Amino acid sequence: MCVGTCARILGPCLLTLGLLSVVANTLLLFPSWEWRYLQMGHITKKAMLMPGVWGGGLLMFLSIVLSGLALLGSAACFVLSGVGLTEGPLCFYSSTTHNGTQMTQWDYPFLQTHSQTRNYLYDPPLWNKVCIEPRNIVSWNVYFFSALLIISTVEMVLAVLQIINGFFGCFCGSCEKK
Secondary structure, three states: OOOOOHHHHHHHHHHHHHHHHHHHHHHHHHHOOHHHHHHHHOOOOHHHOHHHHOOOOOOHHHHHHHHHHHHHHHHHHHHHHHHHHOOOOEEEEEOOOOOEEEEEEOOOHHHHOOOOOOHHOOOOHHHHHHHHEEOHHHHHHHHHHHHHHHHHHHHHHHHHHHHHHHHHHHHHOOOOOO
């Protein structure tokens, strides 16, 4: 996999410069190689802001970090969509209370039927019988939560590939000439 022809030079240069930036900023905190100035608070404010650590060092890895955040976001989308699909929709439905009276309410009716052996997802004729309002809410939720599951799976794969690509681009510069 080629990550760009300049990655062989650019990646190691950025890595070296980022590490040098962190070291230089850290050394600014210890003038004359002494700790006491830092302990007494006699260090320039700009050095204390640590721009070499976060600006010159950590933000160099931004593409890998953002790819990691993209992976985290798509994984969260996957999990929450799966839970949303499992729980079923919030809808207005009619239920029987423990004393036998009928009542209508807004709730998650398919969570209430967890004692059934069969999941509501396997019984589409039940969908429009249980939820009164909004109309077709069960199929709406099933379709779109399923779409989110598929989309987030593809996003996770692409984010992992981007992390790997960024890692090799930064550390190895793995382009081959043909």
